[in-house]
Amino acid sequence: MSKRHDKLGIKQTIQKHWMDYVVKMMLAGLKEKEIRVELDEFLATQKQSGGTGQRGKKTYGMAISILASWFAPDKDLITFRDHALALIRNENPRNWLPYHWAVISASYPFWFNVSKQTGRLFNLQDQITQAQVLCRLKEQYGDRETVARNARYTVRSFVAWGMLKDSNVKGCYEQCKTTAISEPNLTILLYEAALCADKEGKAVLGLLKSNPAFFPFQLPVLTGDYISQQSNTIDIVRYGLDDDLLKLKYL
Structure with missing residues (x-):
C-alpha cells in the first residue's frame, strides 16, 4: 500500500x-x-x-x-x-x-x-x-x-x-x-476507506467515529461488535477498557 x-x-x-x-x-x-x-x-x-x-x-x-x-x-x-x-x-x-x-x-x-x-x-x-x-x-x-x-x-x-x-x-x-448517512453498511464502507487511507490500516473506533475527514457526513453510531458481524474485511480487537481497534484483514 x-x-x-x-x-x-x-x-x-x-x-x-x-x-x-x-x-x-x-x-x-x-x-x-x-x-x-x-x-x-x-x-x-x-x-x-x-x-x-x-x-x-x-x-x-x-x-x-x-x-x-x-x-x-x-x-x-x-x-x-x-x-x-x-x-x-x-x-x-x-x-x-x-x-x-x-x-x-x-x-x-x-x-x-x-x-x-x-x-x-x-x-x-x-x-x-x-x-x-x-x-x-x-x-x-x-x-x-x-x-x-x-x-x-x-x-x-x-x-x-x-x-x-x-x-x-x-x-x-x-x-x-452535511449528508446524513442512515445505512450502517455504508458507514462501515466509509470506515474501511479510512483504514485503506491509513498506512497501517488500523484505527481506534472512537477516534475513527470523530475523524474530521468525515466532515461532509453525519454518521450513525456503530459498535465494534456490530461492525465485526457485518464486515468480512475488518478485524475488531479490544482496545483498552472500553474501545475497539479496527484492522484491515487484507494488509
Missing part, C-alpha cells in the same frame, strides 16, 4: 457526474476496456468547471486515472470496490456521493487527507481558506508545487460535489449542509 500513499494523483477537478457515469456503465455490465473507450469520448467534451467544450487528451486522461478508482482499482482494493458496487447498486443515484468519496479516498489517500485537514479547520472556525488547508498538508507532504496544485484541485472537487461552497472572499470556503 505504500506506493498508493505516496501518490497525489488529483491533477484536476473531478465532477460528481463523471463518477456517476462510470458507475452506471459498470452496473450496465461494461468491462474496463469498454469503459475507457466510452470515457475517452465522453470526457473529450467535459471541462473541469462542469461545462462542456473541447479538451486536450492529456487533460482528460488525468481524470480517467482517478475515475479508474471504480473500474480499475489496485489489486488489493478490488474486494473493497466490489463491496462498494454491490451497495451502490440498490441506492438512488442522487445518494451516490459518499460511495464516490469512499472509493477515491481508498485509492488516493491524498484525497482523504485533504478532507481531514479541511474538517479539522471547520472544527475551529466557520470559514476556511485554501491557504490554511495547504499549510497543514505541507507538514505531511513537504513544500512542493505539486502538493499545492493537487490540493487546489481536491478542494475545488469538494466544491463541485457540494461539500464546500465559495464565500464572498476568493479562496475562502464555507461548509455545505
Whole structure:
C-alpha cells in the first residue's frame, strides 16, 4: 500500500457526474476496456468547471486515472470496490456521493487527507481558506508545487460535489449542509476507506467515529461488535477498557 500513499494523483477537478457515469456503465455490465473507450469520448467534451467544450487528451486522461478508482482499482482494493458496487447498486443515484468519496479516498489517500485537514479547520472556525488547508498538508507532504496544485484541485472537487461552497472572499470556503448517512453498511464502507487511507490500516473506533475527514457526513453510531458481524474485511480487537481497534484483514 505504500506506493498508493505516496501518490497525489488529483491533477484536476473531478465532477460528481463523471463518477456517476462510470458507475452506471459498470452496473450496465461494461468491462474496463469498454469503459475507457466510452470515457475517452465522453470526457473529450467535459471541462473541469462542469461545462462542456473541447479538451486536450492529456487533460482528460488525468481524470480517467482517478475515475479508474471504480473500474480499475489496485489489486488489493478490488474486494473493497466490489463491496462498494454491490451497495451502490440498490441506492438512488442522487445518494451516490459518499460511495464516490469512499472509493477515491481508498485509492488516493491524498484525497482523504485533504478532507481531514479541511474538517479539522471547520472544527475551529466557520470559514476556511485554501491557504490554511495547504499549510497543514505541507507538514505531511513537504513544500512542493505539486502538493499545492493537487490540493487546489481536491478542494475545488469538494466544491463541485457540494461539500464546500465559495464565500464572498476568493479562496475562502464555507461548509455545505452535511449528508446524513442512515445505512450502517455504508458507514462501515466509509470506515474501511479510512483504514485503506491509513498506512497501517488500523484505527481506534472512537477516534475513527470523530475523524474530521468525515466532515461532509453525519454518521450513525456503530459498535465494534456490530461492525465485526457485518464486515468480512475488518478485524475488531479490544482496545483498552472500553474501545475497539479496527484492522484491515487484507494488509
